[in-house]
Amino acid sequence: MIVDFEQVFTERTPRVVNAAKLLRSAGRKKANLFLAEGENAVEAAIATGAAQDVFVTESAARKFEHLITAAGHMNVYVHPITDRAAKSLSDTVTTTGLFAVCKPVLWPxxxxxxxxxxxxxxxxxxxxxxxxxxxxxxxxxxxxxxxxxxxxxxxxxxxxxxxxxxxxxxxxxxxxxxxxxxxxxxxxxxxxxxxxxxxxxxxxxxxxxxxxxxxxxxxxxxxxxxxxxxxxxxxxxxxxxxxxxxxxxxxxxxxxxxxxxxxxxxxxx
Incomplete structure (x- = not known):
């Protein structure tokens, strides 16, 4: 799957702003969604159908090309983002640049x-x-x-x-x-x-x-x-x-x- 990085989402883009709110408990509860970061978590989210949207930087898209392709096969929306936007979505010092917005997976x-x-x-x-x-x-x-x-x-x-x-x-x-x-x-x-x-x-x-x-x-x-x-x-x-x-x-x-x-x-x- 080819991701077009001609126009990327910034940290002020509404989709990124809403995804960043999922870093907080109140945001997750209000949206009934949560955020996964990193190769293992995003891969599992895509494979199990929990992922709704994937956000990826240009460097991460190259590194995790197989996951971007898998997201396309699962009809998951893939959004290109800037490195600065990636930092706004991460709670770590060094971000992977790969995120998935996911449906809740906790069981009753x-x-x-x-x-x-x-x-x-x-x-x-x-x-x-x-x-x-x-x-x-x-x-x-x-x-x-x-x-x-x-x-x-x-x-x-x-x-x-x-x-x-x-x-x-x-x-x-x-x-x-x-x-x-x-x-x-x-x-x-x-x-x-x-x-x-x-x-x-x-x-x-x-x-x-x-x-x-x-x-x-x-x-x-x-x-x-x-x-x-x-x-x-x-x-x-x-x-x-x-x-x-x-x-x-x-x-x-x-x-x-x-x-x-x-x-x-x-x-x-």
Whole structure:
């Protein structure tokens, strides 16, 4: 697909102005759209039909010619933009110059848990968008069935979260629900055991092999204060990750990666 750069959109062009508003939560909510930046995210958005418009600089059009061609095949509008316009669409210091305006991809509760899920990630009150995106990427990598963001969480469709997911936001069902009880009721209705991570958990991950063979939903706590006593009490089992070195603890993404990998390994033996 050939993009005509004779007349490019500037940062003041209405389409670019409206796309730039998607960098903020209020803008995404009002427009019911979100913005994806970078090769992986834009490629996944185009391939899954989520992308409505693509904005690209001249240098990015040359570098990502295959994606521009794919956008044309999917009847996605491609708009040439200036480098300055690209900066207005990015929340990073160095922009890729490639963006997609996307339809919402978060799933409703009734759809995200259809069928018989075997492995589900439930991050609780996740505050950092980079962590949210990384968790989605981890869940996708291990073959999990869904990611359920519980409580008051960061928006998984925020630019940093989308970028950190590296396209996985478009691959795996993701939902956001503030009502904890609704999530627990749904997990139990699907016959999933609920395992919470806790440094004081009664079961070591080393000894959880047989346990992890069962359909499982993992609860992962907030970055700063973990899981509340109330939520820990609602879990069927509390599991701790053995730390054999001198590190005091593991960060959220690392702990989730270890636990999800162990579950996937046992379920796929």
């Amino acid at each position: 509760m009734k759809d995200v848990m259809r069928g018989k899920p075997n492995l589900v990630m439930v991050p609780v009150e996740t505050a950092e968008p980079g962590n949210a995106g990384t968790l989605i990427r981890v869940a996708d990598a291990v073959g999990a069935d869904a990611v359920l963001f519980a409580g008051e969480t960061v928006d998984p469709q925020s630019p940093k979260a989308v970028r950190a997911s590296a396209g996985s936001l478009f691959h795996i069902p993701v939902m956001r629900e503030s009502n904890f009880q609704a999530i627990f009721d749904t997990l139990k209705a699907r016959n999933l055991q609920i395992i919470a991570t806790s440094a004081e958990g009664e079961t070591s991950l080393d000894d959880a092999g047989e346990l992890l063979k069962q359909p499982t939903a993992w609860l992962f706590g907030n970055e700063a204060h973990g899981l509340s006593p109330e939520l820990l009490a609602k879990a069927d089992v509390r599991v701790r990750i053995p730390i054999r070195g001198r590190a005091e603890s593991l960060n959220l993404a690392t702990a989730a990666s270890i636990c999800m990998y162990e579950s996937a390994k046992e379920q796929n033996r």
